[in-house]
Amino acid sequence: MSINKVILVGNVGKDPEVRYLDNGVAVANFTLATSETYTAKSGERVTNTEWHNIVAWRGLAEVAEKYIKKGKLLYIEGKIKTRSYDDKDGVKKYMTEIYADLMQMLGRKDDETNSSSSDYEKPANQDTPTQAPDFDANDGGDDLPF
Secondary structure, three states: OOOOOEEEEEEEOOOOEEEEOOOOOEEEEEEEEEEEEEEOOOOOEEEEEEEEEEEEEHHHHHHHHHHOOOOOEEEEEEEEEEEEEEOOOOOEEEEEEEEEEEEEEOOOHHHOOOOOHHHHHOOOOOOOOOOOOOOOOOOOOOOOOO
């Protein structure tokens, strides 16, 4: 048995780029930044930011196109996929992406614009829970870097 599941909570790095395939299927691509902060042995606070390439298909892509904007705090569940391609010089390149299965916007309701509040309450995938897990994003834990 094996499991490929990732959960991310971070800020959107750029507005989603959405395209529609010939068969009408929507696909959205955007970046998500996750950061962790810890105290180094020197006492200095250190923040490391990791950038994730997010891919959303079909209905999730349409939701992303309509509601997701740069800077928004987002909860994502999905799976990791790595693909390869040849660049213009024929060099094989690899790209790791997160294929989203669930997206939930986080943050205050009064920060949201251009939508009704009920649209944000609906989960992108009806087979999954409607609420993100309960956690404190500012919890520094034990200040370990891992």
